[in-house]
Amino acid sequence: MNEVSNFFKSAFSIDNVIFGFDEGDLKVLLIKRGTEPYKGLWALPGDLIYPNEGLETAANRVLLELTGLQKVYLEQVHAFGAVDRHPLGRVITIAYFSLVKISDFVVTPSSFAQKAKWHSVAKAQEQTLAFDHNDILDTCFDALKSKVRVRPVGFELLPPKFTLTELQHLYEAILRTPLDKRNFRKKILSMHLLIDLDEMQEGVPHRPAKLYQFDKKRYHKFEAEGFSFELKESKSKDQKRRIEEIIEG
Amino acid sequence: MNEVSNFFKSAFSIDNVIFGFDEGDLKVLLIKRGTEPYKGLWALPGDLIYPNEGLETAANRVLLELTGLQKVYLEQVHAFGAVDRHPLGRVITIAYFSLVKISDFVVTPSSFAQKAKWHSVAKAQEQTLAFDHNDILDTCFDALKSKVRVRPVGFELLPPKFTLTELQHLYEAILRTPLDKRNFRKKILSMHLLIDLDEMQEGVPHRPAKLYQFDKKRYHKFEAEGFSFELKESKSKDQKRRIEEIIEG
């Protein structure tokens, strides 16, 4: 064994922080570990990278195998490589996050039902996860928070038709701050990224809201030009309550 | 050889994009490759990661061995893992950038003088570099550009004493846009991140400028609280000329 081959004793993996949005709360998809190490703990979905496989391909594969979803938003965040992060050997992992529409889970793949489960992000952050997955989750959540201020990626998490209030709640869940309803609507509508569908919610026990659709064409123009989403925290007490409920769960 | 060991045929490396600032231009430190592959081409400094070495440790080691510098600004940017990125095998590399003060290079280490050289970033981006180092350089330059809008890391690139004009030229070189002199000064001074040294430039063939020092204490407060640097491009023609000179070199 020559000297260089000493460097070929390590493995790469990817871990994928899969975010979803449901019931007004930001969720992350976790898997219960059935084997050692960390048997019984929740972990991020991930896998070793095949020798002939690109990084993003591996991240998409993990997502596809677990959820059956393809072509979803995927972004590399950070590599984690502490020497002792994996008890069985040196494994450097590259963390990605994905944004999926929980509404797309019409059929639950069998591989999924067995051990994967959506968790509230806030609650997951408070539990002990396997490996260094708490670090990874925190880093990816922060990356999502930063991203959402700069690109309107939030739409990736919503069903095709949604109300402005749902959109606002999504932003509040990601930014973890209450937003002023009127200012939020003004700002969002002024971007002309939404198509008014001239449809209404049905069967809700209150005044039904208008439904909107995301305008992908305009979005791609924004992507090229740049974009800024900045709304400061609203100071009214009523609006803060929602957020505390979400965060403190 | 069992199945899992197939995954242990790859290697990790780090590459470090070392930025400096000199003569009003942003520079990057490149190494001329003396061996195949890509013999004779310029490349980013990098190395394989030792089995018992953390990622950041490896990046710092490369920096130390090359420049003799320690404790400089270092930030992980992105992992590059295209299957064919290295002709001799599967090597996934993790890219970092560092910010160094060229003024600290009082003694040039012997390892340095042999083959390392500062290049204008703009010119380096136009050349063909070894491996996928053009991608890596572009990505790291963009990361620096984004960072500088959010954190005042520019100071890491300047000597301990500097003038406001030098600082402005640094920002212009990184952002690749001309800035309005009066607005720039107002903005920077309003942050109270500079200590007025009550000293002047000497021996310059024009009115000497005041020298300032960076206020590290206040900076660390900003780091905790958050920070925003946003100045739009100035539209005056005089100020644009500088930038075109820099970019077109």
Place this chain on the structure above:
DNA sequence: TCAAAAGTGTTTGGGTTACACCCATGA
């Protein structure tokens, strides 16, 4: 006295914030 860069204030406009009440629906 000339060249070269330093230094300095004010006005204007656009965008963000704060804020409260009426409306439509189902139960």
Place this chain on the structure above:
DNA sequence: TCATGGGTGTAACCCAAACACTTTTGA
């Protein structure tokens, strides 16, 4: 008729942008 969330406008404020001339030094 009540509870629940949907939906709307305006005034005050702040910050960013635009902009031109005087000053100081060395050559």
